[in-house]
Amino acid sequence: MSTPEPEKNEPAAAPTPAKPAAPKPSRDWGTVVRNVFTAENSATVTFLAIVLALVVGAIMIVLSNTDTMNQLGYFFASPTDFLSSAWNDVSSAYSSLFKGAIFDPATVSGTPAQFFGPISNTLEYATPLIFGGLAISVAFRAGMFNIGGQGQLIVGAIFASYVGFSWTALPGLLHMFAAVLAGIVGGMLYGGVVGWLKAYRGAHEVIVTIMLNYVAFLFLGGWLLNTSVFHDAAAAGQAVGKPATPSAVLPHLFGDQLFTDIGLVFALIATAAVAWFFKRSKLGFEVRAVGLRPSAARTAGINVSRVQIAAMLISGALMGLIGVTQTLGLANPNNNSLSPNLDAGLGFTAITVALLGRTKPWGCVWASLLFGALQAGGALMQTQAQVSIEVITVIQALIVIFVAAPQLVKEIFHLRAHKIDTGAKGEDAPPPVDPFHTDTTTAAGGEA
Amino acid sequence: MSTASTATGDNGANEGPLTLAEAAARRSKLVSGVSMAVVGALGLWAFGLTSRVSGAAHTIFGLKEDPNAAGGLSPISAPSQALAIALMSLAIVCGLVRAFAPISKRYQLWTAIIYFASYSAGFLVWAAAGSSVGLNVPAILAQTAIQAVPLVLGSLSALLCERSGVVNIAVEGQFLFGAFAAVLTASTTGSIWAGAIAGCLGGALMCALLAVFANRYLIEQVVLGVVLNLLASGVTGFLYDRLMSTNGGTYNKAQGFNNIRIPGLASIPIIGPLFDQNILFYVAYLLVPVVWFLLFRTRWGLRTRAVGEHPTAADTVGIKVIGLRYRNVITAGLLSGLGGVWLTLGLASQFGKDMSSGKGYIAIAALIVGRWSPIGSLGAAVLFGFATELQVALTSLGTPIPGAFLAMAPYLVTIFVVAALSGLSRPPAASGKPYIKG
Numbered sequence: 041m042s043t044p045e046p047e048k049n050e051p052a053a054a055p056t057p058a059k060p061a062a063p064k065p066s067r068d069w070g071t072v073v074r075n076v077f078t079a080e081n082s083a084t085v086t087f088l089a090i091v092l093a094l095v096v097g098a099i100m101i102v103l104s105n106t107d108t109m110n111q112l113g114y115f116f117a118s119p120t121d122f123l124s125s126a127w128n129d130v131s132s133a134y135s136s137l138f139k140g141a142i143f144d145p146a147t148v149s150g151t152p153a154q155f156f157g158p159i160s161n162t163l164e165y166a167t168p169l170i171f172g173g174l175a176i177s178v179a180f181r182a183g184m185f186n187i188g189g190q191g192q193l194i195v196g197a198i199f200a201s202y203v204g205f206s207w208t209a210l211p212g213l214l215h216m217f218a219a220v221l222a223g224i225v226g227g228m229l230y231g232g233v234v235g236w237l238k239a240y241r242g243a244h245e246v247i248v249t250i251m252l253n254y255v256a257f258l259f260l261g262g263w264l265l266n267t268s269v270f271h272d273a274a275a276a277g278q279a280v281g282k283p284a285t286p287s288a289v290l291p292h293l294f295g296d297q298l299f300t301d302i303g304l305v306f307a308l309i310a311t312a313a314v315a316w317f318f319k320r321s322k323l324g325f326e327v328r329a330v331g332l333r334p335s336a337a338r339t340a341g342i343n344v345s346r347v348q349i350a351a352m353l354i355s356g357a358l359m360g361l362i363g364v365t366q367t368l369g370l371a372n373p374n375n376n377s378l379s380p381n382l383d384a385g386l387g388f389t390a391i392t393v394a395l396l397g398r399t400k401p402w403g404c405v406w407a408s409l410l411f412g413a414l415q416a417g418g419a420l421m422q423t424q425a426q427v428s429i430e431v432i433t434v435i436q437a438l439i440v441i442f443v444a445a446p447q448l449v450k451e452i453f454h455l456r457a458h459k460i461d462t463g464a465k466g467e468d469a470p471p472p473v474d475p476f477h478t479d480t481t482t483a484a485g486g487e488a
Numbered sequence: 489m490s491t492a493s494t495a496t497g498d499n500g501a502n503e504g505p506l507t508l509a510e511a512a513a514r515r516s517k518l519v520s521g522v523s524m525a526v527v528g529a530l531g532l533w534a535f536g537l538t539s540r541v542s543g544a545a546h547t548i549f550g551l552k553e554d555p556n557a558a559g560g561l562s563p564i565s566a567p568s569q570a571l572a573i574a575l576m577s578l579a580i581v582c583g584l585v586r587a588f589a590p591i592s593k594r595y596q597l598w599t600a601i602i603y604f605a606s607y608s609a610g611f612l613v614w615a616a617a618g619s620s621v622g623l624n625v626p627a628i629l630a631q632t633a634i635q636a637v638p639l640v641l642g643s644l645s646a647l648l649c650e651r652s653g654v655v656n657i658a659v660e661g662q663f664l665f666g667a668f669a670a671v672l673t674a675s676t677t678g679s680i681w682a683g684a685i686a687g688c689l690g691g692a693l694m695c696a697l698l699a700v701f702a703n704r705y706l707i708e709q710v711v712l713g714v715v716l717n718l719l720a721s722g723v724t725g726f727l728y729d730r731l732m733s734t735n736g737g738t739y740n741k742a743q744g745f746n747n748i749r750i751p752g753l754a755s756i757p758i759i760g761p762l763f764d765q766n767i768l769f770y771v772a773y774l775l776v777p778v779v780w781f782l783l784f785r786t787r788w789g790l791r792t793r794a795v796g797e798h799p800t801a802a803d804t805v806g807i808k809v810i811g812l813r814y815r816n817v818i819t820a821g822l823l824s825g826l827g828g829v830w831l832t833l834g835l836a837s838q839f840g841k842d843m844s845s846g847k848g849y850i851a852i853a854a855l856i857v858g859r860w861s862p863i864g865s866l867g868a869a870v871l872f873g874f875a876t877e878l879q880v881a882l883t884s885l886g887t888p889i890p891g892a893f894l895a896m897a898p899y900l901v902t903i904f905v906v907a908a909l910s911g912l913s914r915p916p917a918a919s920g921k922p923y924i925k926g
Contacts, residue, residue, distance in 0.1 A: 100723070104730035185710050241907040246657075246710050247856055248906065250849050251899035262892025391714055428729030433722030437715050444712070445705035 086396070088449050089442030090410075093435045098130040100434065101427055105129050133427040140420025141413035153297030158416060160298040164371055166405075166412025167300075168193075168362040170307040172390020173397050173404030174314045175358035179245075180399050181318065182351035183331035188234055188249025189359045189387025191256035192227040196360025197367045198260060199226030201378045202270070204284030204368055215287040216368070220306070223364035224357045230256065231356015232349060239345035245352070253387065261380030272377060281378030289376050290369050303365040308405070310358060315401040317354075327351050362386050385433075392440040411436055517596065520908035521587025524603055525580050531607060532576035535614035541568040547613045548622025553630070553761050561757050568617035575610035579603050604871060612878075615887045628874075628881055630761035636873030637772045637834065638663065638844075641827035642851025643858065643865040644779050648820035649695075650860060651783065652813050653796040654702050655920040657713025658694060659824050660848025661720030666691040666828020668724040671839040672731075675741040683743070684768070684829045691825020692818050694720060699817040703810050706922045717848075725841045732839060744836025768826065768834040773866075775823065780862040792816055796916035799923040809923045827851070853902040860915060872898040 102108055108129055111122040139145075141162050147154040172189055179186035186192075200223030203215075210218055230252065237243040264270050265279040272282045290301040317324040329337040330347045338344050366372060366382045374382075393411055397403030418432035442449055535541065545568040551561035582603040586596055616623045642659040649656035669690030674683025698716060701707045732740035745766035753763040783789035791812060794802040799809045831847075832839055850872050857871075858864030875897040883891060 100726060104727055106731070106735075187710070187714060237903070237907050243903070243906040247853070248903055251853060251902045254846055254849070254899045255896045258892045258895045262895060263890045266890075385718075388714060388718055391711065392718070395711060395715075428726050430722050430725035430729060433718055434726060437719035437722060440715050441701065441707070441712075441719070444707045444715075445701060447705055 082398075082446075085446045085449050086443055088453055089439050092442050092449065092452065093438035094134070096438055097431050097435045098134070100431060101129050101133050102126045129427075133421050133425040133431075136421045136424040137414070137417035139417070139424075141417030151297075153295075156294070156298055158420075160294060160300040161416035161419075162409065162413045163300045163304050164369070164412075165415040166408040167303040167307045167369070168365045168371075168386050169389060169393045169408035169411050170311060170405055171358045171361040171365070172386055173393035173408055174310055174401060175355040175362075176390050176394035177397070177399040177401065177404060178314060178317075178327070178358065179351055179355040180394065181331045182327045182348055183334060184235075184238065184245045184348065184351065184355075185391075186231070186234070186249060186352065186355045186359070187246055187387075187391070188231070188252050188356075189362070189390050190383050190385075191249065191253040191387070192230045192356045192359035193362040193366065193387055194256040194260050194383055195230040196223040196227035196356075196363025197378060197382055198264065198270075198363070199223050199360070200364045201281055201284060201367045204288035204376065205282040208285050208287070210287070212287050215285070216290065219284070219288040219368055220361070220364050223360045223367075225360070227360020227363060228353050228357040231352045231354075231359065234356075235349035235352025238352070239348045257380075257383070260378065265378060265380065270378065279380050280374055283375040283377040284368055288368055290365065292370070299370055301365070301370045303361075303369050306361065306365075307408075310361065311401045311405055314358075318401070323347070323350060359387065359390075362390075389436065392436055395440050396443060410439075516908070518587050521583050521585070521599075523583075523904075523908055524586060524600075525583030528576060528580035528583050528603070528607065531610060532573065532580060535610050536569060536573040536576050538614075541572050541614055541617045543569075545569065545617040547571065547616045548619065550622050550624040551626065551758055553624065553626040563622060565622075566613075568613055572610050572613045572617075575606045575613065578606040579610065582606070601867070608874065615882055615885050615889075619885050621884065623881070626758050626761050628877060629759060630765075631877040631880065632870060632874045633762055633773075634765070634769070634835075634873075635876045636869045637769055637830050638827040638847050639851045639854050639869035639872055640772050640776060640866055641823050641830065642848055643855040643869055644775055644862060645691075645695075645820040645824035645827070646852050646855045647779070647860060647862060647865060648792075648823070649698075649817050650855070650916055650919045651796045652792045652816040653799060653809075653916065653918040653921065653923065654699065654813055654817050655709040655713065656695070656698060656817070656820065656824075657710055657852065658698055658716040658720070658848075659827075659851050660844055660846070661713075661717040662691040662694045662821060662824035663828040663831060663844040663848050664720045664724045664842065665694045666825035667832045667843060668727065668828070668839055669825075670829040671740055671832045672727075674743055674833060675739050680743050680745060680833050683833055684826075687829035687833070688822045688825040691823070691828055692821035695817050695821025695824070698821075699814050702817075703813055703922060706924075709920045709922075721842055724839075728839065728841055736838065740838050742832075742836055742838045744833055766834060768830050771826070772830065776862050776866045783862065793916070795923075796918055799918050799921075803923075803925065809925070813923070824848075824851075850898050853898060856915075857902055857905045871901070875901075 105125075108122065108125045111118075111125055115122050140158055143155060143158050147157070172193075175189060175192075176186055200219045203219040203222040207215060207218055234245050234248050234252065237248050238245045261279060265281055270281045272278075272280050290303050292298065293300045293302050293304055318328065326337070326342045326347045327350070329340065329342055330344050330351075334344050337347070363382075366384065366386070367378060368376055372382070389411065393404055393407045396407035396410070397405070414432045414435060415429075418429040421427050421431075422429045546565045547568045549564045549566070551563060579602075582599040585591065586599040586603075591599070612623060642663065645662065646656045646659055666687040670683040670687030672683075673686035674680045677683070694716060698709075698712065701712050702709050728740075745768060747764055747766050748770070750763040754760050756763075783792065791802065791807050794805075795807060795809050795812050803809050827847075828844070831837070831843060851869070854868035854872055855865050857868035858866070875894060878897075879891040879894045882889070882894065
């Protein structure tokens with residue numbers, strides 16, 4: 041991950057002296073094959089990390105099945121009992137995971153809606169994750185951890201939902217866009233507070249965002265949903281908001297049979313926009329400069345405080361879009377209304393997505409697709425194989441841990457030895473953007 | 489951009505033009521003092537001059553835990569408005585003194601403490617005004633102490649980690665894992681002591697993961713903490729679904745420790761209930777002075793602090809930086825695991841999914857508000873425990889303030905502290921930075 045390979049989305053962030061082209065490995069087959077099996081090859085490490093995480097998930101599934109574990113008691117008398125039963129547990133779980141996420145072989149002869157159903161579920165689950173991954177990436181490139189996605193998405197959802205059920209005079213699509221914009225503004229404001237506190241009061245953003253998460257959560261579930269403005273009178277006794285009018289709801293993307301809504305298009309537009317932002321815009325350049333080394337950026341005449349606030353505003357706006365898809369999208373199980381648990385932990389999952397995508401816009405899309413597939417498959421796994429969807433959380437966390445520790449993967453699979461470069465001893469090369477490791481000279485969190 | 493001069497020097501000691509850092513510290517003192525006074529003035533209006541306390545409204549302070557018990561002290565009744573105005577004025581004075589009087593850091597701290605105390609007391613007077621039941625002071629004290637136990641344990645754990653240079657955001661995960669391991673072991677073995685030990689070891693296991701990935705694989709520690717929290721939530725939630733949701737009788741029995749009544753102390757009026765609690769309660773509060781002593785009065789403590797502030801220097805004098813960090817972080821896991829044990833065995837309750845419900849994060853907040861010291865963390869933990877308890881106490885009094893806003897209090901106070909007092913509150917210098925030898 042830290043080899044200076046030329047990367048499309050990653051131009052040299054600061055005007056570095058023309059760096060001598062890294063000695064290109066000679067392209068004979070032996071080298072290519074060998075390079076696949078080094079710990080430096082991030083694609084291999086990512087693949088192996090997924091495999092390892094699935095293996096650990098399988099172990100958990102077997103260990104937690106009491107019937108199977110009872111057969112382990114007489115393992116030496118009849119080992120096949122235990123092994124076949126364990127195999128059944130794991131294969132039924134993972135095959136339904138696959139069927140729920142990608143496609144079900146039984147539907148080959150069915151309608152297109154059945155055939156593409158799992159994929160469209162995956163896309164729907166991936167949509168909020170794309171926004172989240174982008175949001176974390178923008179903040180991270182400016183040298184900040186936005187742990188506050190939960191809060192920002194809740195505030196975005198509140199704003200979007202309010203416009204969704206109250207501004208009913210607006211015609212059709214305009215109403216939807218107004219609701220989407222409201223969600224963006226909500227998340228933006230809540231993120232901007234963090235940026236302001238960081239830039240002008242020196243408050244550490246990790247602490248502030250964690251605290252604001254709980255403030256937003258309590259505000260929504262503990263108070264707002266009980267007020268007459270937001271509470272749905274039809275759902276007496278339940279903390280549920282008023283449903284959005286149909287004109288504000290995000291329309292289906294591929295026809296009414298499939299579960300994907302137009303949020304996916306917004307997500308892809310946002311990805312392209314963020315990619316453009318990093319690559320071409322002045323502010324994006326400043327963001328990266330501040331993230332690499334705030335003191336150098338300040339010396340170069342960049343207003344660090346302004347950039348930090350701007351980055352948090354953008355990050356919050358993207359998180360607000362999660363709030364929009366969670367309330368107005370098809371994934372909302374409560375008739376497009378607010379509910380206390382609408383966040384679904386997405387603010388935290390977003391962090392894992394951004395890490396897996398290595399804080400690159402299109403990388404986040406791939407990571408979101410993987411995690412969206414796991415979510416969609418997990419839902420079917422829960423109903424078909426009676427394996428709790430919580431195992432998906434475990435698998436996601438493990439994937440990220442393994443990806444972040446390539447050395448561990450290398451040790452497990454006996455890949456070729458390479459010491460991971462922490463960036464501490466880099467001489468000329470600009471430090472690689474690496475979300476997992478801070479080097480010892482500059483903390484990625486900026487000055488605390 | 490605080491330099492060493494703000495961190496150590498008292499104000500006004502050196503002459504000549506102000507440095508940037510000193511100017512920032514002065515501004516911070518002014519801003520925080522003025523904002524305290526403004527918030528106090530708002531409180532004066534809200535709690536002292538509104539209809540709830542006006543006229544002949546009295547606030548009753550009950551001084552017995554069980555109001556119907558015979559004997560003991562009889563309740564005190566005080567005129568609400570006068571008392572509330574007096575307390576809020578005291579708070580405003582504290583803010584003004586902090587802003588404008590040339591006082592040292594130590595007295596600035598005292599103004600903050602008096603401010604918070606009088607503010608909350610004024611609030612309580614307002615909340616209970618006109619109620620025929622009034623405030624049950626001993627019960628509020630005891631409940632506050634009980635609510636604060638996990639926060640104390642969690643903040644001590646995070647304190648040990650941060651003082652040795654490792655950020656432990658994963659207290660929440662350690663609570664969950666400790667609570668789960670404790671219930672599972674206690675239910676299957678039938679021994680709550682085995683459960684308590686398993687819970688501590690569960691927390692230590694989570695911390696061992698933190699230590700390995702932070703020190704050996706050099707993963708960014710805030711990210712790592714968040715991911716470990718997800719991992720703990722996923723593992724315990726998964727096993728809960730698989731084992732406990734259907735077989736609760738076998739794997740998820742609610743058991744608890746018996747209360748130990750300390751003779752003599754337990755019969756003191758008002759604070760007596762504090763001395764009739766279970767063993768975990770006493771252990772948690774005794775650990776505070778123990779950790780303080782170990783950290784500031786022993787060789788191990790000096791080394792730990794050195795490793796957390798300047799690992800290179802510590803290494804130069806022959807301290808094994810990485811080894812010490814491993815040991816301290818895993819020891820800290822025992823403490824946060826004990827916090828998890830408290831949530832289940834200590835409160836005699838079953839395990840539930842994500843049952844720690846943010847207490848791990850409040851514990852970290854307590855550490856920050858307590859400025860990375862054991863005593864300060866204890867104070868902040870008690871303050872946050874009080875805010876939690878207030879939600880319960882105030883529902884019976886029927887105040888117009890929704891419980892959710894009280895529940896937000898710990899979080900808002902933390903934001904206020906890190907934003908307004910940023911000059912005063914400084915984490916250990918090497919916290920969160922991995923040490924690479926050579």
